[in-house]
Every structure is written in C-alpha cells, then in structure tokens.
Amino acid sequence: MNIEQYMTELGQAARAASRVLLRANTEKKNRALLAIAEQLEDSAEMLQAENAKDLQAGQENGLDAAMLDRLALNDKVIAGMAEGLRQIAALQDPVGEISDMSFRPSGIQVGKMRVPLGVVGIIYESRPNVTVDAAALCLKSGNAAILRGGSEAKFSNQALAQCIAKGLEAADLPATAVQVVETTDREAVGHLIAMPEYVDVIIPRGGKGLIERISQGACVPVIKHLDGICHVYIDDDADFTKAIDVALNAKTHRYGVCNAMETLLVAESQAKKVLPELARLYAEKGVELRGCAKTCAIIAANPATDEDWATEYLAPILSIRVVEDVDMAMDHIAQYSSGHTESIITENFSTSRRFLAEVDSSSVMVNASTRFADGFEYGLGAEIGISTDKFHARGPVGLEGLTSLKYIVLGDGTIRK
C-alpha cells in the first residue's frame, strides 16, 4: 500500500462526508448514534472474536495485566459503549445555534452561528472504546472523523469500525463520515497531521510523548492535553474543615488521573494547624509526603527537590510547600503549574477574587476539589479531552469544543455606503 495515497484518499472522503454531515439534521445524527449502539450490541460475538486476536498478540508481546485489561472488549465494556452512544444522542445538538443577533446602524442584523469544525483527526493509544466515544462526539457535532488507534487494538478497532459504518448507513449517512485508519504504520500519522486541506484539527489522546510528537509535527491546530500538575493552596483565611476535606479528596480520590492534586501549598499561618492532621490522614491512605524545609520541620516528610514541584506523580505521592502568602502561592503556580487546575481554600472574598482572576489555568477553583475538573462534572455531558491550551477550547472539551462560530448577516438588499 502506498500510505501517502491511502491517507490522501481517506482525507478526500472525509472532506466530502463532512459536507454531508454539515447538512444532517439532529434527528438523522441521533438515528445514526442509536443504530451504532444497536450494531455494537448485536455484534458482541464478532467484536469479542476480533478482540481475542489483539489480546493474544498482546500476551505474546508481553503487555502487562493492566494494559490487557484496558484492551479487553468484555460484555461490560460493550454495554458501556452502547450506553455512551445513547447518552450522546440525548445531548443537545450544538450545531446551528444562533446567538447575539443584533441590528447595526447600517441596517444589517449580525450574529453568530455554531458550526462544525469539519474533519477531526484523532490519534489515540490502546483502549479501543475510544474509537466509539470519539466517533460519537464527532458525529453529534457534525464533524467527519479519521481515527487512528494503537497497533495493540488493530483488530478490535476495525471490528468497531464495521459496526460504526453499518450504523451510519442505517441512518442514511455516508460510512466515510467515520473512518478508522487500517494501517498501523507510523507513516500514516505523519500524513494525517499534515493534510490541512482535508483535516481541520488533530486531537491526540495518550501519553505525553505521543502528544508532544504530534504537536511538533502537526501543521493543523492540535487540541492537546498535556500534564496535570494541579495545586491546592490553603490560604491564611481557610476554613479548617474545608481545607482538610478538599486537600484529602484532591489527592486521594483517585491517583492516576490528570485532575489529582500533585502539590499542596499551605500558608505559613495555617501550616501548624492543618499539616499534622493532613499528615495523619494521608498516612492512613499510604500517601508518601515530600516537603519543603518548613514542612519537614512540622511533619515527617521526605525532602522535596525542585524536580518534585515539576512532576506529575499520578501516584500516592504528594509534594508540600509552605508559602508566605497568596502572592507566593500564585508565583509558585505560575512557575510550576501545567495550566490544568488549581484550587484555593479561603473564606476571604478579596483573596478568592484575586486567585480566580490571576491564576492562568484552564480551571480555577475556590473551596472545591480539583477532581471536579471533568466534562461530566461540568455538565458538558461528554468529554473528548481536557485542553491545557489557551487557544480555541480550554479545559474539558465537549461537543462545543468541536465546533466553531461563524458570523451570519441578514439584510434587505443592504449595501455599504
């Protein structure tokens, strides 16, 4: 196979399908989503037979148990994918929303209409259910999708692609509205991220290495989700109980997630009150503490290095720094945060207002756990990722993040004087 030619053909087909999707009304898109859900349920046997090939290859290639678990299309995963499709069908369609229509002195009426981006390329690693989630979000938002999954899931992904294609056709939409790249050759990715005439945006989902590689090579916009080095700052005016509750929840609710707290900042005036209690609770959960000198003088902790402040542990490890005040806390955040999510614990109105305005992260919180930074918790209904960029979509990206706003102008034969 000539991979460049193959990818060009996928791109052309996606561009053509995107024009059909742009015209497809909500009912038709929902019909396709529900038909795909049915296809998945009806094809469980086929899906699992194909998935078994990936699982066997994974075992032969020495994938660990956690990886194999993420790869498995068991009954529960299939039911989950079908349920996800039905939830996305139930969401409000963002396409065609008109806002801010107002008359101008010239006589024209100007406003904005929400429209699909066009063609979305998604590059992701092992978990095959991403194939269905991503397809569903693109479809509902009126975008054609080109999906490139990991080689570990190649049989599973092609089997899922068949179900998606059948569902699309059942709703009278082109099967090319969602295309799953057949080759697992890396060269295909190189072409996918460099076809601005056919692909409008790239969304990489996976480890930091993947995302950095894609971002550097892409010549179209990338919605990227890098590290989550999230901070909680316990302010001078923090309420004791709220501080303890949030600091505990933000670290220990789940460890391997991007919105978990990695560094706790504590105002000096609070340190002796909150740190001993927190140290006791973290110890119960088996969290390793790494502290600055002032922290280590109050509680038992390993000494933290500069590298700790810049590390996303994704593990039961927490770095703790005692700071003078909110300014020093915000300086620390400006230097070390990845721009994902930061939270302040305070009862002080003016301090909270400053923190909200001045901290430059995709989510900024007051008296709430960083674990809330999530598309479902924010009410987006679904999430294709969390953007740590400032451009276009920022924070959890749902259907709206897959659309753009164009201007519409209505007149009555109006001309410019």
Add this chain to the structure above:
Amino acid sequence: MNIEQYMTELGQAARAASRVLLRANTEKKNRALLAIAEQLEDSAEMLQAENAKDLQAGQENGLDAAMLDRLALNDKVIAGMAEGLRQIAALQDPVGEISDMSFRPSGIQVGKMRVPLGVVGIIYESRPNVTVDAAALCLKSGNAAILRGGSEAKFSNQALAQCIAKGLEAADLPATAVQVVETTDREAVGHLIAMPEYVDVIIPRGGKGLIERISQGACVPVIKHLDGICHVYIDDDADFTKAIDVALNAKTHRYGVCNAMETLLVAESQAKKVLPELARLYAEKGVELRGCAKTCAIIAANPATDEDWATEYLAPILSIRVVEDVDMAMDHIAQYSSGHTESIITENFSTSRRFLAEVDSSSVMVNASTRFADGFEYGLGAEIGISTDKFHARGPVGLEGLTSLKYIVLGDGTIRK
C-alpha cells in the same frame, strides 16, 4: 547582537509583563491608552523627524508613491492613531467577564471567565500606524505584545515605541508590556514564531506570502487572514433591485479590499434579467467582466478560465458564472471560496436557511453586501484582522478574539464523592 538571545530576552520580559497586565484593572489600562494618545500628539515633531528618515530611505530604495504614502506619519495619521487609542479606551473591557454560572448536582457552581491569551506576537508590513493599533488592542485585552514591523518603517516604529513606553509608564504599567523588535533581521521573526514558552499566539498582517511563510514556520497558534475570494449568489427567488444593489456594491464600493466580491454566481432563471443591467452598471464603473460560456452568450465579457474562479483580483475585474441552482452555487463556493464571506440574494425562506447553514465561510450573508464583513461594521469596535480559520477566532477579530475562556468553579469545601 546575538539575535536568538535578544529575542529570548524580549520573550521573557513579555511573559513577565503579561502577568502584570493580567492583574491590571480596566481603569489602569484605559489610563495607559489615553496617555499613549497624548504622547503621540505631544511628540509629533519627533515622530515626523524619525519618519522622514524612513521616507528618505524609501525614496532611495525606489518605493512607489502608494507605498511612500502608506509610510507617511503626517498630522492626519497621527491624529487618527490618537483617536483610535481613545476609541479603544472607550470599548468595554472583555477581561474578567463571567458567564454561564450554574450549579451542578454535586454542589459546585461552574462557569467561564474571559481572560487574556498572554503574549501576542504581531508581524506586519510597512504601515507604521499598525504599531499603535496593535499595541492598543493587546493592551486593552490584557495581553503583552511583541511587535515586529517592516524594515521600511524601522525609524518610525521605534519612535512610536518610545511614545507607547512613556504612556505605559505614566499609567504605572511596565514598558515591556509592548515591545517593538529593534532588529529588522529576518532571523528575529524565526525566533519570535518558535518560542511557545514566551509567545502564545502570532498574528501576521500583510501579504499572502508573509502569512504563508509565518504559518508554515510557526510552532504556536497563528490567527491568519488569507485571501478573500468572496461570492455573491443571485438566487432564482432574488428580488431584482436587491440583487442589482448588492452585486454592484459588493464589487465596486472598494476594489483592493478582502471583502470585495470577486465572483458573481447567477441562477440560470435570473441571468437574462439581471446580467444585462449589471453589465451596463459595471461598464459605467470600468469593471472588466470575465464570464462562463452562458454568461458570454448573454452579455459582452471575456471568457473566464478555471484560474479566474480561484483568483482574488483586488481590482476592477469580476468573474461571473451562471449556475443551475443553489446547490451548484454552494458547490462552486465549496470548491473556490477562501472561506471569507459569501452572500445570497433571495426572498426564499428555505433557500436562505440552507445557505446560512451550509456555506462554510467566516461570514455568511443574506441580502447584504459582502463589504459589511468588517469588525467595525459588526460592532466589535476595533479589528486586528479577519480570520479565515475555523479555530479559535473566525471572521473579524476584535478584543474578544485576543482572549480565551477558562472555567471557574466555586464550592463550599465541596469534594468529589
């Protein structure tokens, strides 16, 4: 001078200044804008002495009269810059706007806050007043700016930079909030577009060549304004007078602008009615017509080639194509439009609705002249360019296009269950 080191220092200073601007309230930013206006007016003599050096060099280098005219900082241009600054001071400050706050079942209250992008790099050609316009828009939207003007205007731009710095300092803002690159070496641009740690977005303003070069080399997002190949489509159900008025205005109001019509599409059923009258009116204005075979059978016109459909004339030339219906018109637009602005002339409700929804351009109009596609006409109050991209800002880009939305979350010690 080591240019890489120089640009890195500019970048670091801009990043630091951006944190100060993020905190600056509306009153302070407006005070700086007004102080810059005063500085310009008070420094007319110095500005014109420095400008004279550019004008002399321009004459020696054989710049044509139009170029020299654009370069001149005469009294009227200086007054215009000062007036522009006062207008931007009068605009509403977009920074800090909070929207969509709603409570979620978990107890958190979630919404969005509008915040500056951070550091904006602007690369532009000859006209020195862009230095002031761009600085003012960035300042009002809370962004630090690094400006890189053309070598033809190097003395003028540095003189303007002095006025800007004094105005910033008068308002107690860092002079580094707006930096004008001192070297005209091309290498500086290469660094400016490749410092994602210091520069958040690049806006090139100038010819197509400049913009394509920047877009290809940049490793940060680019707000770009490429060609304006704008279409007017006279539909089967067009009102005769509106069709004539808009088709004439869109082409002849001004020729050298991106929102001028370059191709007129006419429904076959209308061609014999509207084309003779339009041909008469275009002839009065001295517009050269290039038509498809059907057009040439009705009126006197030169034959249009495929290249004509893809050309932004920026001149008194118009290509005309007779099409079967709105579908063929939209197909033509999908193939040849640059995604800037298209307008349909029709009295038909359903046809207008389809055109608005399906045409994928930054501005889509009904019964209005394409000449309205402009930040001032849309009520943005100012414009830093017109984006033909779909990502982030689309269409005329004003203050809002220089900001992004972050999520804010308010709680009461709320934790995730």
